[in-house]
Structures are given as C-alpha cells and as structure tokens.
Amino acid sequence: MSITYGISDLARELDVTTRAIRFYEEQGMLSPERRGQERIYSAKDLVALKLILRGKRIGFSLAECKELIDLYDPSSGNRRQLETFMEKIAARRAQLEQQLLDIQQMQLELDTAEERCLAAMAETDRKQRVTS
Known part of the structure; x- marks a missing residue:
C-alpha cells in the first residue's frame, strides 16, 4: 500500500499552511483523491509540493513550477522534467x-x-x- 497524507499531515511535513496547499490544489498543481470531504494526498503530491516550494525559493513563477510538475513522468526517469529544470535554472x-x-x-x-x-x-x- 502506498503512503498517503491528509492535508494536515502534508502541511506539517513540509511546514506550510493548509491554506497554501488548497491554493496549489486550486491552481491544478496538486490533485488529491477525495473521500467525502477529506483530501487524500499521494507521494506524487508530496513531490509536487516539494518542487513548488523549492521553485518559489529560487524565484520560479507558479506557472514555471506547474510546467515542471506537468512533466513529471517516473516511467521515463523524468528526463524531460530534469532537462527543463536545468534550462530554467540556467535562465534564473x-x-x-x-x-x-x-x-x-x-x-x-x-x-x-x-x-x-x-x-x-x-x-x-x-x-x-x-x-x-
């Protein structure tokens, strides 16, 4: 069984507010499953949120962070995502x-x-x- 997180657990894990997590979800950057009113976040959501926070620290826009998240493809070893990330790092x-x-x-x-x-x-x- 894969690891999942409730919104409070995810917020505590990465030291962000639940409001910030809901905002990123509204922006289409996180996509938790729903069990009634409860949000269930996956390991992929955890990685996406880490990427958002890292991107913000180095000055990336939310659009740039979303682009990187959308390129996430573990089956390919994330090569396109990593190449795009390197291009954005060089530009920054x-x-x-x-x-x-x-x-x-x-x-x-x-x-x-x-x-x-x-x-x-x-x-x-x-x-x-x-x-x-």
Missing part, C-alpha cells in the same frame, strides 16, 4: 547575474551622487563661513 542564474550587475551599477551611481552632495554641502558651508 543569468537573470540573477544581470540583477547583480544592475545593483553594482546603481551602487556606483549612489556613491557618485553622495560624493557630489557632500562636496556641494562643503562648498555651501565654506561660502557661509566666508560671508560671516
């Missing part, structure tokens, strides 16, 4: 590298603006001392 890394360059450029511009302000303030103070 390139985006972060560009953001880092942008931040460094902005810091240089802030340094320049600060130096100019300090020089202008010093000049203002010097003029005031001369006229006093």
Whole structure:
C-alpha cells in the first residue's frame, strides 16, 4: 500500500499552511483523491509540493513550477522534467547575474551622487563661513 497524507499531515511535513496547499490544489498543481470531504494526498503530491516550494525559493513563477510538475513522468526517469529544470535554472542564474550587475551599477551611481552632495554641502558651508 502506498503512503498517503491528509492535508494536515502534508502541511506539517513540509511546514506550510493548509491554506497554501488548497491554493496549489486550486491552481491544478496538486490533485488529491477525495473521500467525502477529506483530501487524500499521494507521494506524487508530496513531490509536487516539494518542487513548488523549492521553485518559489529560487524565484520560479507558479506557472514555471506547474510546467515542471506537468512533466513529471517516473516511467521515463523524468528526463524531460530534469532537462527543463536545468534550462530554467540556467535562465534564473543569468537573470540573477544581470540583477547583480544592475545593483553594482546603481551602487556606483549612489556613491557618485553622495560624493557630489557632500562636496556641494562643503562648498555651501565654506561660502557661509566666508560671508560671516
């Protein structure tokens, strides 16, 4: 018999709220079985939720996470899923590298603006001392 989880068990296992789990279910990212009102989550749902949480931590959109989940195919060794994941990792890394360059450029511009302000303030103070 395969391992299953109730919503509270899954939430506790991955330290997320039951509300978050229901949201991901509404987005079509999780598909629990139903026993009346009770949701029964499978090991596949656990893996999908782990992938969602990992994807969020590294900046993937929910659409990107859903795309990866939809590629889940254990019969193929998940090759397409892994290849797509690697492509998304490379794209995210390139985006972060560009953001880092942008931040460094902005810091240089802030340094320049600060130096100019300090020089202008010093000049203002010097003029005031001369006229006093």
